[in-house]
Amino acid sequence: MGTTKPLELPPQYAPADVEAGLYRRWLERGVFQPRADGEPYVIVIPPPNLTAVLHVGHGLNNIVQDVVIRFERMRGRAAEWLPGTDHAGIATQNVVEKQLAAEGKTRFDVGREAFVERVWAFVRETGDTIIEQLKIIGCSCDWSRTRFTLDPAYSRSVREAFVRLWEEQLIYRGHRVIHWCPHCLTALSDEEAESRETTGKLYYIRYAVAGGPAPFLTVATTRPETLLGDTAVAVSPKDKRHRAFVGKTARLPLTGIAVPIIADAAVDPEVGTGFVKVTPAHDPNDFEIGLRHKLAMPLIMTEDGRMGEDGKREGGSGKRVPAEIAGLDRFEARKKIVKLLEAQGLLEKVEPHQHAVRHCYRCDTVVEPRLSDQWFVKMKPLAERVMKGYKKKEFRIVPERWNATFVNWMEGIRDWNISRQLWWGHRIPVFTCTTCQHQWADRQDPATCPKCGGPVTQDPDVLDTWFSSWLWPFAPFGWPDQTPDLARFYPGHTLVTAPDILFFWVARMLMAGYHFMDQRRPFATVYLTGTVRDTQHRKMSKSLGNGIDPRDVVRLYGTDALRWTLIGGSSLGADVTVDPNDLETTFAPGRNFANKLWNIGRFILSQLPERVPAIHTIDRQQLTLADRWILARLNATARAATAALEQFRLDEAAKTCYDFVWKDLADWYVEAVKPRLGGGGAGVGAGVVPAVLTHAFDTALRLLHPVVPFITEELWQKLPGREGDELLATARWPAPDPRYDDAAAERGFALLQEAITASRSIRAEYQVPPKVKTLFFISAATPEARRTFEDEREVIVLMSGSASAVMEPPPPNVAGGHAVLTDGTAAFVKLEGFIDVSRECRRLTEDLDRLDRQLTALTARLANQNFVARAPADVVAKEREKEQTWRTQRGVLADKLKAL
């Protein structure tokens, strides 16, 4: 035992005084690194973006992982929690570009090399902060293996993956309409272009028709500006109304360009006017139509979303984009064109229109569909392998409800656009010979063309950030090299993340894992956490300003309080609501619990003798009812907590332990045992209470450690009986000792609790002064029960024998409350000097009525053949038993009523 004198411990736990020191100690002792022996248990952290410091939303995620990994570590697994950070291409580049903008510069002013250098500087800074934050909230990551997705070694993995896919012909160059962000100046994947319901306008525009059944036709569009890029008007082949138009020529307004009227099955005659303007370069559907009909595909916008001939700001013939419109922002152009159309009488009408508009997931700019050349990954073969594994249950998703979403996406998988027109990221390793046009992907930067020896150029683009993070389960361990780490830590076990990156990341990690790692899954369980929201149910985010910095919470309430709230506040996968404006309400319960633990510890330590016998040396004959009860409860708690953790029901595990500590241990056992601790320190059984107390508390600390690691470690260090300088972080997870299972003690003690609660209740109701003694009669009180409680501070005196016998004849001048216990024994509280018979009668009558109602229902149920036949046997038996009990109770109650 340490030298700390328990009584000198302050009455309030001060997390700030101990947390940093404890964390350092864990680090120094290397407990976060996987032990050399033992079955591995691997979690890879979802590498945070380096764009901003973490908020409590990220905290939930990481704390969940920490609880799981600490639990497994204590169970003896070689626990590897791999930490790291993500370079987050667009996101990070955006932030730095914003910084530049504040200086009045763009990245083009700075130049590629200097720009990337600047991003590195930024990233190093936030990276450090984020790692620091993870440490502050107690994350037990294996920092010795920290990775960054742009580390040289990692980059090599990324390149290897790309080249392999290239060699397998799973990467191809696609010329098609993709989502383009005019602000970020890059292509986006389908997932990165988020659709949002928007109320826009539907414009009905007349196109003149030469030689048709009518002088003009009307198209409907939400984007009038794109008419400059129209190369056809399409109708449905099934559309009888418009059949006569097919083959004729329409003239685009403003420019007068002649375009054919064609029939295409993609057109739905029911929608709009039945005429569809076809803009192949700025609409994915129109692009498909364009391909089928071999239409021209002129770009009429520049990359930054301005109107421009051939996609350029200057030049061009000026035929497509009139001079007065060229150079205008697309939304300005829209207004202008609408005005022009109106002036020419070509705007038939404008209607409000609900539709989904895609936005850039990083900068929120309205995405522009744009024809361009990009690199794609063929996803079908990759997805199929994952689905095979899914069907064979090689991995699972919890909570299960996400399965449908997952399967739906996988089955409707579309090819993945992986090229980004950015500077921050992994440069695409595709090289082209400027002489012979040979194009290939290479693991090294080639000096010359391997075919003709000519000069080569590298593709200027970088890879989608997810193209690196999808390798996260194995690239950090050295892949493609067959390292010992890779052999040991792949496949992993559990992946914990937020559901919003299920497609971005989780699905693709599964694909990469199966594909690159010998058909083996990357992890067995995907645990999708809930989202942290504010009281208005808005997602916690920096941009909304409702983010809570975990460091603030830690400073005010301690890390354990933060963890307690986040873990205890959410059941599996459910959202957690926290109020950024009321941290006290949100986090005080956790702080209070930590303080409770602290004070239980303080009390126990102050009561322990010099030497505390180990629990297994205690003769079980010497255990009182209370001792046996708390030990039985301890077993039950350990079992429940373990089972809950195994099933990722972390909140349940936490609450189970909480109830044990606060309700069972502190409120009952410690109180019951106080008289035994007092002066009688010597003699037979003297060591029993210290031994039981120490054992129970020690076990509780172990069970709680994954959730509240700091306070538990701090207290555990002060407990006697540890081996050397052992740390709780690596201490053994408690295994229930079946010898202490004791149903009889649990029942017996429950009865006593009931009796005492009833007594207190009555005393409180009648406002009995503390000095007035309570006489408590329990017909079934055993000598053991009496021994347990006869010195109880409430001065309850337990008497064996029938209560009615004792009360008959009713002592004059004495009345009291009553209580009926579930085993049918009656308990009377005799309150000296207090009389209220009428009130007693009322209570008794009410109880009797209630009991009668219950009894009637129960009897009916038992008489019902359906019930007896259907319900499980033990349930029926229990109900029968209950009926007996209640009948006895009823009899006793009726007697009491008569007696009054």
Add this chain to the structure above:
RNA sequence: GGGCGAAUAGCUCAGCGGUUCAGAGCGCCUGCCUUACACGCAGGAAGUCGGGGGUUCGAAUCCCUCUUCGCCCACCA
């Protein structure tokens, strides 16, 4: 237009293979600074489990439907 989730005490949420299920924390009320803890102790009030219908001996718990929120997916002009 599809799919999913949520609606239970004033607040935040558990409970949802039907039979001690009407619960917890906070808040509130009444007593207590009882020598571990007022970040505490004891006692207490409080909900027709969103509305309606159905299945059943019995339903917060299963089915249908409606209402209100939230999320995801979808190329519909």
